[in-house]
Amino acid sequence: MRRFALIAVPYVWLLALFLVPFIIVFKISLSDLALAIPPYTPTMRDGIGDMFAAFDFENFVFLTEDDLYWKAYLSSLRIALISTFMTLLVGYPIAYGMAKAPDEWRATLMMLVILPFWTSFLIRVYAWMGILSNEGLLNQFLLWLGLINEPLVILNTNMAVYIGIIYTYLPFMILPIYAALDRLDESLNEAAEDLGCSRMQAFWLVTIPLSKNGIIAGSFLVFIPALGEFVIPSLLGGSGTLMIGKILWEEFFNNRDWPVASAVAVVLLLILVIPIVLFQRNQQKQAEAEQ
């Protein structure tokens, strides 16, 4: 009985929070646009039999006919990959510093990483608009230093999107890497150095491989939400920033085409399933290795 409950609980969870919403979205993606409330047809009101008879994959075929969609998926992938990599470059040294810091500092350092979360995400992104704009803090500062003569155009470009994503998701990168580095046995590094490794070599050959799981976990935690990101590109990005989150918005709000919007969402989910499965595998392997 207890075993049954143990298995049942996660499945009920998955069913209620993932499968049911997915089926609803998938159902809408098979229907057609209509000027009504809700704005698609057929619905349950038409009778279950007729509803199923009217379903088709037209909207998915439509996605393949216009190059906008795959370009948007690709561009989202590129932005998510680059910003994940950049987050790693920024996050790893911070996590490393935290793990090497004296014990009495660690709690404070941890607080500093988590503290920004106490402010609303939206407000923090808005703050970046104030920092990056032509008349913003950054440009004023650089002009004052005399490093530039003309304000740099950063806001409303992809650069601002990268900055926004790196800033927002940095703690998701730092925390798992910190957790991995924290558990690292210092004597392994000492052994490496005793055996003739330089400091740098020991870092590349011992520390990095042993914190691999933290790097992988952090990267997925940044990559997956960054791929479908909507708020950051719409506030900080410019007209040239093509991301699938924005396409989804346009289908839904500008075209009022819920069926096509749902089809876009279903495909996005399928794209996301691959990294999620990889992540799951990695977590499992890690758990097994520890046993």
Next chain:
Amino acid sequence: MKKSIIGGIAAAAVMATSAFAEEVRVYNWSDYIDESLLEKFRTETGIDLIYDVFDSNEVLETKMLAGGSGYDVVVPSGTFLQRQITAGAFQKLDMAKLPNNGNLWDVIEDRLKKYDPENEYAINYMWGTTGIGVNVNKVKEVLGDDAPVDSLALVFDPANMEKLATCGVHFLDAPAEMIPAALAYLGENPDAQDVETIEKAEPVLTAIAPYVQKFHSSEYINALANGDICVAFGWSGDILQARDRAAEADNGVEIAYNAPSEGALMWFDNMAIPVDAPNPDAAHKFINFILDAQNMAAASNYVYYANGNKASQEFLEEDVIGDPAIYPNETTLEKLYTTSPYGPKVQRTVTRMWTKIKSGT
């Protein structure tokens, strides 16, 4: 003792329900009312007013078509109103509950019939034009003293835009307004409904899109007022609000608005009651409150938009009623055009074109 506690709870519950029973939820455009009017409504009627804002018709329409928005009064623009009426999103107004509707201005009511043929679903809140706001000094600096600030050529001629890009240009992120404007620039019918004509707007917009810093429908108010940008293609009152904010801040920024001489879009924002409004009674009370000549005048004096209320005109300040950018004179009024809603197929073409223009793909 126990009894009195229960009695007290019951009494409190009754009071609570009566206190919460009268509640009205209004969903209006951002920066579109004098906030003190909201307080006045609460004190005068005792109704609890919840006031939310949006900045695009699309967001409102999606909520209306999804149903169950929970709002009692919403303010869609003309073409959107028409489409939502067809979809069955609104209920007919009960004119008996709107004694102030005698204040309405017949000129505007007539124009509104294009979208609501019997004037039975909606009451005009405000109307305005879509045109060009400029930072006078910066534009002169870039284009010289004879810059064509009252012509669509300012924003649709790439030669001008290339220079203006250095000081920043924002466009509305509203294809249903920008495409008609591009058609007007070409001398085509801005209200064209056939894809062939609409597509003529694409090369015009594509040529200048690289010089547009942002397509957004509300940020330009602040951006203009702060001097972050020098040109905005936007809504008349919003640009006049930017002018006012800059003047208040005394930051040396001077903003001017012009309805383009080639013709400008005239649009109408109208109050309507969703078919599933939780409290249609209170909704009528709110609309009637706004219809009051002095209240309507207070709103217009605050946001610099013209309204559809004839009786309010005597209470309007001179810089509102006397400003041709707000209340255009006869000749300009003749040049203003209105548009009709696109069908779903054309809409898709328009949105697709817009994405292509903005992102290059």
